[in-house]
Amino acid sequence: MTDYLVVTAMGSDRPGIVNRFTRLASECDCNIVDSRMALYGSEFTLSLMLSGEYSAITRIENALPPLSVELELHTIIKRTQSHTALEFIGKLDIALTGPDKRGTMSRFTQYFAEQQLDLAALRTQTLDKGQQELHFSLNLPPGADSAKVCQDIQTIAEEMSLSCQCTAMDIQSSE
Numbered sequence: 001m002t003d004y005l006v007v008t009a010m011g012s013d014r015p016g017i018v019n020r021f022t023r024l025a026s027e028c029d030c031n032i033v034d035s036r037m038a039l040y041g042s043e044f045t046l047s048l049m050l051s052g053e054y055s056a057i058t059r060i061e062n063a064l065p066p067l068s069v070e071l072e073l074h075t076i077i078k079r080t081q082s083h084t085a086l087e088f089i090g091k092l093d094i095a096l097t098g099p100d101k102r103g104t105m106s107r108f109t110q111y112f113a114e115q116q117l118d119l120a121a122l123r124t125q126t127l128d129k130g131q132q133e134l135h136f137s138l139n140l141p142p143g144a145d146s147a148k149v150c151q152d153i154q155t156i157a158e159e160m161s162l163s164c165q166c167t168a169m170d171i172q173s174s175e
Contacts (some may be wrong), residue, residue: 003057004033004080005050007064011073013044021045024067025050028060033082044073051081088118088139090146091169094153098162100132108136111156115149134162 009021010132018037025032030052034040037046061077068075068083105124112119118139125133140146157164 001054002051002082003054004082005030005052005057005060006049006080007046007050007075008077009044009068009071009073009075011044012041013042013140017071017073018046020046020053020067020071021046024060024063025128028063029053029056030060051108066106086139087142089142089144089170090119091120091142092136092138092146092149092153093139093169094134094136094138095157095165096134096136096157096162097131098157098160099125100130101160104160105134107156108134108153111152112136112138115144117144117149120144133158138140144165149163163164 007021008064009017011017022032025030025048030050032048033051034049035047037044039045050057052060054090057079064075064077067073094108096104105122109119118141119136120139121137123133123135128131140149146168149167155167
């Protein structure tokens with residue numbers, strides 16, 4: 001049986017941190033199922049989902065605290081299960097650009113929650129001269145109308161003086 005562990009680490013950025021985590025995963029016989037890394041200011045963040053036998057996950061759980069102390073990182077670990085994909089009828093990729101205003105992300109995520117849309121990924125960035133970019137990837141549940149969702153998002157974007165590109169993709173059936 002395969003067990004899973006989510007690891008999140010944060011601290012001052014410096015060369016070699018990712019290598020230390022990936023090497024430890026290999027040494028503990030764990031597989032990196034998914035990973036993300038980002039820099040926020042001078043802070044480094046790393047998120048990993050690891051898989052392995054129960055004993056391998058236990059080894060890495062025990063090895064991470066000393067590594068975190070050595071690298072001066074704040075680390076959180078949590079056992080989890082493999083992700084069970086829900087049934088979706090399509091995907092939307094949304095790209096927004098415009099003035100950086102407080103509450104922009106909140107307004108869009110509120111709409112997504114109200115419509116029961118699955119937010120699969122997001123990325124935001126403040127640019128020079130008070131501008132921002134927002135990118136959302138949404139999974140559409142059965143019964144969702146992608147054209148209406150795109151129109152609603154376009155309306156919200158116009159109210160907030162944002163340019164909007166909404167790209168709909170159908171999910172191919174595996175039958």
